[in-house]
Amino acid sequence: MKIERFPAEHERNTGITLSLADVGFDLEGKTILDGVSFEISATRIGIVGRNGSGKSTLARLLAGLVSPTKGELKINGLDLAKDRKAALAEVGILFQNPDHQIIFPTVQEEISFGLQQQGRSKRDAADRTAATLSEFEKSHWTTAHINALSQGQKHLVCMMAVVAMEPKLIILDEPFTGLDLPTKTQLKRYLSRYQGGLVHISHDPVDLLNYEKVIWLDQGQLISLGDAAPILNDYIEKMKRLGGLDDISDLSR
Numbered sequence: 001m002k003i004e005r006f007p008a009e010h011e012r013n014t015g016i017t018l019s020l021a022d023v024g025f026d027l028e029g030k031t032i033l034d035g036v037s038f039e040i041s042a043t044r045i046g047i048v049g050r051n052g053s054g055k056s057t058l059a060r061l062l063a064g065l066v067s068p069t070k071g072e073l074k075i076n077g078l079d080l081a082k083d084r085k086a087a088l089a090e091v092g093i094l095f096q097n098p099d100h101q102i103i104f105p106t107v108q109e110e111i112s113f114g115l116q117q118q119g120r121s122k123r124d125a126a127d128r129t130a131a132t133l134s135e136f137e138k139s140h141w142t143t144a145h146i147n148a149l150s151q152g153q154k155h156l157v158c159m160m161a162v163v164a165m166e167p168k169l170i171i172l173d174e175p176f177t178g179l180d181l182p183t184k185t186q187l188k189r190y191l192s193r194y195q196g197g198l199v200h201i202s203h204d205p206v207d208l209l210n211y212e213k214v215i216w217l218d219q220g221q222l223i224s225l226g227d228a229a230p231i232l233n234d235y236i237e238k239m240k241r242l243g244g245l246d247d248i249s250d251l252s253r
C-alpha cells in the first residue's frame with residue numbers, strides 16, 4: 001500500500017495547538033514516555049506507533065486526565081491537568097471500549113451527564129441532548145437502554161455524548177477496534193463532520209489518510225512528526241520490515 005498526498009478533507013479555521021516540552025511519564029518505576037517535545041497546530045492529527053509505544057498514555061496526558069512526571073504539556077496554551085474546568089470545554093476523549101466509558105442505563109442520561117458536568121442546568125442538558133440526538137437522526141434512541149444496544153450503537157452513544165459537549169478537540173483512542181467495516185465507515189462519517197479538532201490514535205494508517213499531520217511514537221519517544229503521507233509511508237515500510245522479525249519473543253519490551 002502506498003499512500004498518496006491527499007488534499008485536506010477538512011478546511012477549518014479552528015486549528016488546535018499541542019505544545020509539549022520535554023514531556024516524560026513514569027509509572028510504577030517504568031518510563032512510559034520520555035523527553036517528548038513538539039509543537040503542532042492542525043485540525044486533524046493522527047498518532048501511530050507499535051503496541052506499548054505510549055500512545056494511550058499520551059492521549060490521557062493530552063486530555064489532562066494525568067499530569068506529566070516531567071516537562072510541560074499544553075493544549076491551546078492551557079495546562080488541562082491543572083485546569084479541569086477548561087479541560088471539559090477543550091477536550092473530549094473516546095476510548096476503544098464503550099463499556100469503559102458508559103456509566104448510565106439510558107442514552108438520554110448518558111449524554112446529559114457530561115453536559116451537566118460542564119455546568120449546564122438539568123433542563124439545558126436535556127435540551128442539548130435532544131438537539132444532539134436529532135442532529136444524528138437518533139431521536140428515537142432517547143429512552144433506549146444501553147444494554148440493549150449493539151457494540152457499534154454503544155460507540156455512537158459515546159460519540160454523541162462527546163460531540164454534545166462541543167469540545168474544541170476530541171481525542172480518539174483506537175475507537176473502532178473490533179467493529180465491522182460498515183459500522184466503522186458510518187462512525188468515521190459522523191466524525192468527519194465534526195467542526196472541532198481530532199487527535200486520532202490508530203494502528204491502521206488508512207484511518208488517517210485524510211489527516212493533516214501524524215505523530216509517530218516508539219518506545220515512549222517521538223520518532224517523527226509531520227505531514228501525514230510521508231510519515232505514514234515511512235511507518236508502513238518500517239512495520240513491514242519488523243513484521244519479518246520475531247521481536248514479539250522479547251519480554252523486555
Ligand SMILES: Nc1ncnc2c1ncn2[C@@H]1O[C@H](COP(=O)(O)OP(=O)(O)OP(=O)(O)O)[C@@H](O)[C@H]1O
Pocket residue numbers: 027028030032049050051052053054055056057058253
Ligand atoms: N497502568 C499501568 N501500569 C503499568 N504499566 C503500564 C500501565 N499502563 C500502561 N503501561 C505500560 O506503558 C507502556 C505504554 O502503554 P500505552 O498503553 O500507553 O501504549 P499504546 O501505544 O497505547 O499501546 P497499544 O497500542 O497496545 O494500546 C506499555 O509498556 C504498558 O505496558
